[in-house]
Amino acid sequence: MSRVFRASLAFTGPARVVGLAWPCPLPPGLSFQKRHFRTRTNAVGHLTVSQGVGGGRRHRLDDQGQEEDLRWRLAGADRPRxxxxxxxLRSAVEPVAGRLAAELATAEECAELTQHALGMVATxxxxxxxxxxxxDVxxxxxxxxxxRNEMFARLGxxxxEVLTGRTEHHVMFTDPxxxxxxxxxxxxxxxxARDAARAEQLTREITIGAMAELDMLAPK
Structure with missing residues (x-):
């Protein structure tokens, strides 16, 4: 990894390096040309950055890097969007995950859901x-x-980060x-109760409610 690539990534964060946004200057003595890097997102959402016009070496932003990128985006002026x-994304995935959970969850996972639901009530x-x-998280x-879907599980x-960002940036009511x-x-x-249809519908209502809150607290 070149000195420019490494220092740019450390200073500006993953999203800046790939050329999606560039809101702040580079460290003194460094310059950046977007043609030196190529990016690709693979099937599980990992961002790959290629160094060098000819393909060169590739550096995958790991899960921690993706989380940091999300935090940076949610802290910026583009937060509502x-x-x-x-x-x-949640609205597309979570209802299906909810249906599958009703069909496949273990007794221990049912107990976890109940425990955390009651914890939400208590707080x-x-x-x-x-x-x-x-x-909630x-x-x-x-x-x-x-x-039991690996791709869904990776979206945890x-x-x-979405739930945390809403809380930290006050895009929530003072009480849920x-x-x-x-x-x-x-x-x-x-x-x-293994009621898959009801689980899917309830999850859909949860995500619809989350979007309605955004419309009120972070209008477009």
Missing amino acids: QLRSLTV SRGQQLEAYLVH AFHRVVLRAS DVVA DPAAVTLHVQFAEAVR
């Missing part, structure tokens, strides 16, 4: 958003994992929407 884009009043976030990770980190909390509790019960 990024949140909508990621919520659309849903009194402006306890950080404590609520812990259970864990809940959705279990849903994606219990689907993406969903976690009671209706949304109820939907999570009902979903956990639908998974335990």
